[in-house]
Every structure is written in structure tokens, then in C-alpha cells.
Amino acid sequence: MLQLADALHARGLTVTVLHTRFNAPPDPGRRPEFRFVPVPDGVPATVAASLDVIDILDAMNAAMEAQESAVLRGVLESVLADEEEQPHAACIVFDANLLAVPRAAAAVGLKTLVLRTASAACFGCLMAYPMLHQKGYLPPQESKMYMPVKELPPLRKKMRNLLARAMEAVNNSSGLVINTFDALEPAELERIRSELRIPTVLAPGPLHKLSSKNTSSSSLLDKDYDCIKWLDKQPPRSVLYVSFGSLASLASNEFLEVAWGLATSGHPFLWVVRPGSVRGLDGLGFPDGFEAAVEGKGKVIRWAPQQEVLAHPAVGGFWTHNGWNSTLESISEGVPMICRPQFADQMMNTRYVEKAWGVGFEIEGELERGKIEKAIRKLMEEREGAEMRERAVELKKKVADCLKPGGSSQIAIDKLVEHILSL
Structure with a gap:
């Protein structure tokens, strides 16, 4: 609004x-x-x-x-x-x-x-x-x-x-x-x-x-702009940005699987874990050994300046809940998506991202670290992910045209x- x-x-x-x-x-x-x-x-x-x-x-x-x-x-x-x-x-x-x-x-x-x-x-x-x-x-x-x-x-x-x-x-x-x-x-x-x-x-x-x-x-959470400085040090299109929005949440077991899936993927990541976003955990509750495993290649923050993050040249993918704002912001910057919808219009947005526009795909079923690692590699390394990125760049051009x-x-x-x- x-x-x-x-x-x-x-x-x-x-x-x-x-x-x-x-x-x-x-x-x-x-x-x-x-x-x-x-x-x-x-x-x-x-x-x-x-x-x-x-x-x-x-x-x-x-x-x-x-x-x-x-x-x-x-x-x-x-x-x-x-x-x-x-x-x-x-x-x-x-x-x-x-x-x-x-x-x-x-x-x-x-x-x-x-x-x-x-x-x-x-x-x-x-x-x-x-x-x-x-x-x-x-x-x-x-x-x-x-x-x-x-x-x-x-x-x-x-x-x-x-x-x-x-x-x-x-x-x-x-x-x-x-x-x-x-x-x-x-x-x-x-x-x-x-x-x-x-x-x-x-x-x-x-x-x-x-x-x-x-x-x-207008967000009630303070954004961590230091993450932009961290992104400045990363290679182009190398970072997976992970954020599930301001309302969606994860169960504590899902949180642990996401953590280890990110760690074992081998890719740099910027992960937003806002306060209260993990059901059953008072604090962040990272598993033993996680921080050591991701030192130097992973950054966890409470809230991000999302538009600036998605526009940063270091970001090569977005793992999202597919709220419409996040979906549009990703399309606007030509960033392909891993989709994990939870409620309301998010399921439909995911369907369009995957089936209509071909700029992402959904992780379905239970979250499991091996499945997560495979999905990240698919988006960030494999030919299928590269083709999604090409289509996302074409949509970015259409965004630029409509704004001229x-x-x-x-x-x-x-x-x-x-x-x-x-x-």
C-alpha cells in the first residue's frame, strides 16, 4: 500500500x-x-x-x-x-x-x-x-x-x-x-x-x-545492512538468499534440516531467521557444529533489506515462501527461485513460478537435508537451474520495459x- x-x-x-x-x-x-x-x-x-x-x-x-x-x-x-x-x-x-x-x-x-x-x-x-x-x-x-x-x-x-x-x-x-x-x-x-x-x-x-x-x-524489524558488505565480497551469482517472509514459520526439525542442507550444499548463503520464525525454539538454536561448518561461506541475519539483496550481483538464487511481494521482487531482479509455499496465495504463486514462467521449482514434501542440498545444487549448478536463470533475466527485461x-x-x-x- x-x-x-x-x-x-x-x-x-x-x-x-x-x-x-x-x-x-x-x-x-x-x-x-x-x-x-x-x-x-x-x-x-x-x-x-x-x-x-x-x-x-x-x-x-x-x-x-x-x-x-x-x-x-x-x-x-x-x-x-x-x-x-x-x-x-x-x-x-x-x-x-x-x-x-x-x-x-x-x-x-x-x-x-x-x-x-x-x-x-x-x-x-x-x-x-x-x-x-x-x-x-x-x-x-x-x-x-x-x-x-x-x-x-x-x-x-x-x-x-x-x-x-x-x-x-x-x-x-x-x-x-x-x-x-x-x-x-x-x-x-x-x-x-x-x-x-x-x-x-x-x-x-x-x-x-x-x-x-x-x-x-515500514517493516517492524530492523534490517541488517551489513549483509550488503558481506555480499560485496562474494563472487557473482554465487549466493543463495533464503527468506520465508514476515509471517511464515518453520518447525524446529525443519529448521535443523534447512541448516544442514545449506551447510552441506557447499554454496555461500544469506539466511534470514527472524525472531519467532522457528516453532518450538526460543532462540536460534543452531545445531552443534553448524556455525563452524559454514564459517566464511554462510551468513545468518534477523532481517534483510530484501530489495537490495535481490538486486545484488552476488545473489544467484532465492529460496522463498513465494509471497507475492517476494515473488515480484525476485522476478524484477532476474533471480530464479526455490519455492516453499505455506498458505494463502503462495501455492498459486509457486505454480506460476514453476509451470507458467519457468523461473523456479518447488521443494515438495518433508524438508530433509539431502533433498535440500540437491535442490540448491539444481538451482545453482545444473543446466536446469541455468535455464531458469535465463528465463528470469528475460522477465527482468520485461519489467524494465513496463517501467520505461x-x-x-x-x-x-x-x-x-x-x-x-x-x-
């Missing part, structure tokens, strides 16, 4: 950022170009502590809707009351997961735009929601809550409430913005534009490339500004 805010601000728009405690900026003073306004979320402490994204969203929706969006409406009224000192509010851009937003916006006379931070392919699955009803998959019986959906193999029925909310929000909005670009998902975007009931569908991604700043600076003056993403962001000013 901040990446889009940066792109809009660069084109002369004033941006106010409404946020809950879950995505509060660690230091709003570092972004003086934006006005930050907190919104009470009503999520119980026990749910918030679970860190389960779906449960938190469900609780947030329930709390806001129980109040008939009154709290959020009050925040919007307060923002609008400041218009004597602030420019006129044209619309609200939100991520479609909170139905309280369009209802509160309608109550104060504001239009809405939806930003989808997942892929166009993922949104295409949301559009299949009516078909799932028609075929009797929805509403599901409790006993079938986790049953695979044949038409949508990577998805599970337990996501039904989130899917329904997202589609309702989009269909009632004045436009849809998807963080992708035309050359990456042409068929998916064509289908969305032809079937969706709203007239404005724009693809100005990768948004992090349109931003004038590294918007990963007159490129599809530049045109899309200009159209978005025009659309906002017309509301």
Missing part, C-alpha cells in the same frame, strides 16, 4: 494513510510526506497474539461490523473535517479485506478503489466464487472444511469468508488496481477486464519499482491518477 502511496505522491497527490496497530509504521516521522491516522480495530488480545492472518481479519470485520462501521466512519469524518487545512479527499484506496471500509466510505460520501496486492491469477480465483456456489462447494459442511477444491487445486474451502468479502468489495468499488504488469499476466488480466463488472482495472506493478523509496522500510516512459505500468499509474481526480 505504501508503494502505491509513493507512486501517487510522486504524481502530485496528497496521501493520508489509515492504519490499524497491525500495520502501524514504526516511525511515522520518517515518512513526513504522508499523514498517518490510526484506526481502532477491536481485535481481542488472544486473537491478535495468535498471528493468524485469517483469524485476525475475521475478528476485525466482526468488531467493525458489530458497530455498523461507526468507529471507522468517525475516523473518516474526522479526516474530512480537516479539509480546510488538507486537500479535498477524492477517494479511499483499500485492500478489499474489510467490508467496513466501503460501508463507512459510502456513509461519508467517498468513492472506493481496491488495491489487490496479490497476483492477477489469484484474483481470477476470487472471481470463481459464484461458480463454487453453483457447484455446491459453498457453503461447505464443517466436515469438508479442508477438502481440496478440484477446480482450484491450491485453495481450501476455509478461505470462503475472505473470498466473499473481497469480491463484494471489488464489485462495489469504482476501480481495481492489481500489483502486477501486463507482460507478466496478460491472459489473466484480459479475463479480469472482460468479466468484471467495474470499468477500471489497472496493473501498474511492480509497485516497489515505481516507488521513489524502499518501502520495505510510455511503458504499460507508467501508463497505468497515470490513468489511475486521472481516475482519482475524476471522482
Whole structure:
């Protein structure tokens, strides 16, 4: 969202950022170009502590809707009351997961735009929601809550409430913005534009490339920039970067297998192990002998400046959970991927990385050090990995083309500004 805010601000728009405690900026003073306004979320402490994204969203929706969006409406009224000192509010851009937003916006006379931070392919699955009803998959019986959906193999029925909310929000909005670009998902975007009931569908991604700043600076974790100095000392395309994002986690036995798989691969690696990312371990808990085994060729850090890392010439591969931001950032820098998806859209992103774009492959089944070592060698040494890298470089060129003056993403962001000013 901040990446889009940066792109809009660069084109002369004033941006106010409404946020809950879950995505509060660690230091709003570092972004003086934006006005930050907190919104009470009503999520119980026990749910918030679970860190389960779906449960938190469900609780947030329930709390806001129980109040008939009154709290959020009050925040919007307060923002609008400041218009004597602030420019006129044209619309609200939100991520479609909170139905309280369009209802509160309608109550104060504001239009809405939806930003989808997942892929166009993922949104295409949301559009299949009516078909799932028609075929009797929805509403599901409790006993079938986790049953695979044949038409949508990577998805599970337990996501039904989130899917329904997202589609309702989009269909009632004045436009849809998807963080992708035309050359990456042409068929998916064509289908969305032809079937969706709203007239404005724009693809100005990768948004992090349109931003004038590294918007990963909004992370609540401090990034270790010393890792860039370490990368400077490594040969070109020799380092495997390993990061499973800000939410995904490993079991303690998986953590040990990853550690030894990296150690025995023989390749330099930069491994992000954020606090709390290993279930069952209070600290890092590296196995005996691991640090000695990787001395000089492996570096473990708590959090990385990921965009800079992926852009570094020493990085030759990325072992990722395939969140969409990470996937787009890797594509943007021409870095092939080892994929280990865990939830939400990550399975679909992995499928596209492997089957549609051919720039990576999935480690399936249980994590085992021998399997991990083999996967790393496949990506970093073997011909198959080299071919993935060649295709990744071609996608990087397409990213550069869409960002040029007159490129599809530049045109899309200009159209978005025009659309906002017309509301």
C-alpha cells in the first residue's frame, strides 16, 4: 500500500494513510510526506497474539461490523473535517479485506478503489466464487472444511469468508488496481477486464519499482545492512538468499534440516531467521557444529533489506515462501527461485513460478537435508537451474520495459491518477 502511496505522491497527490496497530509504521516521522491516522480495530488480545492472518481479519470485520462501521466512519469524518487545512479527499484506496471500509466510505460520501496486492491469477480465483456456489462447494459442511477444491487445486474451502468479502468489495468499488504488469499476466488480466463488472482495472506493478523509496522500510524489524558488505565480497551469482517472509514459520526439525542442507550444499548463503520464525525454539538454536561448518561461506541475519539483496550481483538464487511481494521482487531482479509455499496465495504463486514462467521449482514434501542440498545444487549448478536463470533475466527485461516512459505500468499509474481526480 505504501508503494502505491509513493507512486501517487510522486504524481502530485496528497496521501493520508489509515492504519490499524497491525500495520502501524514504526516511525511515522520518517515518512513526513504522508499523514498517518490510526484506526481502532477491536481485535481481542488472544486473537491478535495468535498471528493468524485469517483469524485476525475475521475478528476485525466482526468488531467493525458489530458497530455498523461507526468507529471507522468517525475516523473518516474526522479526516474530512480537516479539509480546510488538507486537500479535498477524492477517494479511499483499500485492500478489499474489510467490508467496513466501503460501508463507512459510502456513509461519508467517498468513492472506493481496491488495491489487490496479490497476483492477477489469484484474483481470477476470487472471481470463481459464484461458480463454487453453483457447484455446491459453498457453503461447505464443517466436515469438508479442508477438502481440496478440484477446480482450484491450491485453495481450501476455509478461505470462503475472505473470498466473499473481497469480491463484494471489488464489485462495489469504482476501480481495481492489481500489483502486477501486463507482460507478466496478460491472459489473466484480459479475463479480469472482460468479466468484471467495474470499468477500471489497472496493473501498474511492480509497485516497489515505481516507488521513489524502499518501502520495505515500514517493516517492524530492523534490517541488517551489513549483509550488503558481506555480499560485496562474494563472487557473482554465487549466493543463495533464503527468506520465508514476515509471517511464515518453520518447525524446529525443519529448521535443523534447512541448516544442514545449506551447510552441506557447499554454496555461500544469506539466511534470514527472524525472531519467532522457528516453532518450538526460543532462540536460534543452531545445531552443534553448524556455525563452524559454514564459517566464511554462510551468513545468518534477523532481517534483510530484501530489495537490495535481490538486486545484488552476488545473489544467484532465492529460496522463498513465494509471497507475492517476494515473488515480484525476485522476478524484477532476474533471480530464479526455490519455492516453499505455506498458505494463502503462495501455492498459486509457486505454480506460476514453476509451470507458467519457468523461473523456479518447488521443494515438495518433508524438508530433509539431502533433498535440500540437491535442490540448491539444481538451482545453482545444473543446466536446469541455468535455464531458469535465463528465463528470469528475460522477465527482468520485461519489467524494465513496463517501467520505461510510455511503458504499460507508467501508463497505468497515470490513468489511475486521472481516475482519482475524476471522482
